[in-house]
Amino acid sequence: MPEVIFSGPAGRLEGRYHPAKKRRAPIALILHPHPQFGGTMNNQIVYNLYYAFLNRGFSVLRFNFRGVGRSQGSFDHGSGELSDAASALDWAQSLNPDARACWIAGVSFGAWIGMQLLMRRPEVEGFISVAPPANRFDFSFLAPCPSSGLFVNGDQDRVAPMRDVQTLIEKLKTQKGIVIDQSVIPGANHFFENRIDELLVEVNAYLDKRLGPIEEPEAAPALPAPKDEDAA
Structure with missing residues (x-):
């Protein structure tokens, strides 16, 4: 994981990037939770999403938003972080000019940034939004949502309550030409404490449906206990 x-x-900007083994492989960009609440690219969910796409032959990039880790700059309330994400995707595409498609996955704050980037990049054909904070940030820019994707949330999430996520999804489901899937993890809070395995089952099932099953999944190396205390 270079x-x-x-x-x-x-x-x-500091990141971790793993190139695909095959030419024309798609790109996946993984976005981390809120920088002011401990969110980093080493968040446990971000880390596992990274490997979920790596196992399917994607070129995968995760990175630290400005002001996090060794990334320069300072928190910019979403505007600068969106520019960071666009630069990250540009960088990955420069290394993979023949990539046939792109996916974006984001966690909490990163889901909000990812959905904004989705609106600006027509090459993005799929997304995964984990615990999107629909009550804290404005998602009205999704009019219409240009790509099909998956929302995953916990039914015990008090930071981004399920009713707000459900309201957002119902609005998106009325649009023609896209399919919005939702997975609700019983007993999961905003951090999916003790429920990350269940989260990954749902994510992988969705990717199987969209991309086909993987033949020989690669186990992710052990990750140190995460320090992220993301609240959005």
């Missing part, structure tokens, strides 16, 4: 540094709008 460490990478690439240029962003506010200076260098």
Whole structure:
């Protein structure tokens, strides 16, 4: 899992990038939770989403938003972070000019950023939004949502309550030409404490449906206990 540094709008950005083994493989960009609440690219959910796409032959990139880890700059309330994400996707595409498609996955705050990037990049053909904070951030820009994707949330999430996520999804489901799937994890809170395995089952089932099953999944190396205390 090579460490990478690439240029962003506010200076260098720190990431982890794994190239695909095959040419024309799609790209996946994974976005982490809120920087001001401990969110980093080493968040346990982000880490496992990274491997979920790696196992399907994607070129995968996760990175730290500005002001996190070794990434330069400072928190910019979403506007700068969206620019960071666009730069990250540009960088991954520069290494993979023949990539046939792109997916975006985001966790909490990262889901909000990811959905905004989705609206700006027509090459994105799928998304996964984990615990989207529909009560805390404005998702009205999804009019209409240009790609099909999956929302995953816990029924015990008090940070991003299920009723708000459900309201967002119902609005998106009325649009023609896209399919919005939803998975609700029983007993899961905003951090999916003790429920990450269940989360990954749902994510992988969705990717199987969209992309086909994987033949020989690669086990993710052990990750140190996460320090993220993301609240959005």
